[in-house]
Amino acid sequence: MTVRATLAVTKGHGTQNDFVLLDDRDGVLDLDPGLVRALADRRAGVGGDGVIRVVRSADLPEGAAALEADPAAEWFMDYRNADGSVAQMCGNGVRVFVRFLEQLGLADLGGGASLAIGTRAGVRHVTRVPEGYAVDMGVWHLPGGEAARAAGHDAFVSVAGLAGERPALSVDMGNPHTVVALASLDELDALDLTRAPLVMPTPPEGTNVELVVPLGEETTPDGVVGHVRMRVHERGVGETRSCGTGACAAALAVATWAGPGAPRTWRVDVPGGTVTVTMLDGDRVELAGPAELVAHGEVDVAALLRGL
Numbered sequence: 001m002t003v004r005a006t007l008a009v010t011k012g013h014g015t016q017n018d019f020v021l022l023d024d025r026d027g028v029l030d031l032d033p034g035l036v037r038a039l040a041d042r043r044a045g046v047g048g049d050g051v052i053r054v055v056r057s058a059d060l061p062e063g064a065a066a067l068e069a070d071p072a073a074e075w076f077m078d079y080r081n082a083d084g085s086v087a088q089m090c091g092n093g094v095r096v097f098v099r100f101l102e103q104l105g106l107a108d109l110g111g112g113a114s115l116a117i118g119t120r121a122g123v124r125h126v127t128r129v130p131e132g133y134a135v136d137m138g139v140w141h142l143p144g145g146e147a148a149r150a151a152g153h154d155a156f157v158s159v160a161g162l163a164g165e166r167p168a169l170s171v172d173m174g175n176p177h178t179v180v181a182l183a184s185l186d187e188l189d190a191l192d193l194t195r196a197p198l199v200m201p202t203p204p205e206g207t208n209v210e211l212v213v214p215l216g217e218e219t220t221p222d223g224v225v226g227h228v229r230m231r232v233h234e235r236g237v238g239e240t241r242s243c244g245t246g247a248c249a250a251a252l253a254v255a256t257w258a259g260p261g262a263p264r265t266w267r268v269d270v271p272g273g274t275v276t277v278t279m280l281d282g283d284r285v286e287l288a289g290p291a292e293l294v295a296h297g298e299v300d301v302a303a304l305l306r307g308l
């Protein structure tokens with residue numbers, strides 16, 4: 001592995017969930033947790049909720065499963081949280097990853113093409129749509145099973161700024177989520193997410209916590225669309241301005257609470273914008289939203305690491 005004197009970086013975001021992107025198409029970068037933390041640091045580094053490395057599936061041990069599932073999954077999204085931890089999946093990140101691949105000339109989604117991307121949660125298929133990209137996020141499930149579906153919850157959460165413990169529903173999107181319904185936008189605004197919510201029972205690998213206010217349904221020319229507003233505390237990061245897997249978990253939890261007849265399409269408003277979640281057949285779910293690349297530059301690695 002190479003320790004480089006300088007590192008080319010790109011800064012991107014999806015609904016203000018922001019990332020430092022690295023082109024490691026030759027698989028030579030030693031991306032250790034210290035380097036991730038330094039790059040993601042908002043004062044001494046570039047700053048981001050996470051770091052995303054473009055690497056060939058063939059160059060990562062985790063890539064073997066992706067290639068087995070879909071030999072077309074040449075590129076792997078190596079996703080790290082800002083604290084240096086590894087995460088299985090990032091819904092906003094995968095859109096920004098594909099935008100980066102297209103800019104690098106490593107992929108072209110023109111003409112309605114679908115691109116297979118390797119992730120630690122499985123292969124994800126991405127297409128271009130007018131607002132950016134749509135991602136088939138794969139099969140979701142409730143870790144609490146039918147009992148959780150029937151009760152509407154399988155955990156309790158307490159959050160600073162919110163009175164009492166609230167029932168919560170765990171949703172597996174390839175990464176873990178815990179969704180809590182609040183009664184009003186005033187409750188949502190009053191939350192203090194500078195500290196991690198307390199989740200009981202404690203999830204062994206941690207969890208992302210979504211606080212949601214269901215805002216009803218709207219009839220549009222395309223059918224009935226559910227509407228949710230959400231804030232999120234991300235595992236390995238803190239409060240972020242968006243979370244794509246979290247938006248899917250939020251819509252799926254609200255639809256589960258609503259029961260049969262709930263809308264299949266949901267507009268999820270987050271502090272950084274809006275994404276669209278669509279329930280597909282076979283317990284699959286699609287996420288659509290924007291992806292922006294806003295800056296390119298070069299990092300002096302020695303100076304970066306001195307700042308830690």
Ligand SMILES: N[C@@H](CCC[C@H](N)C(=O)O)C(=O)O
Pocket residue numbers: 017050081086087088089090091092093175176208234235236237242243244245246
């Ligand atoms: N922001 C992401 C999720 C990133 C990973 C998450 N913090 C975890 O540890 O599971 C998204 O858009 O999905």
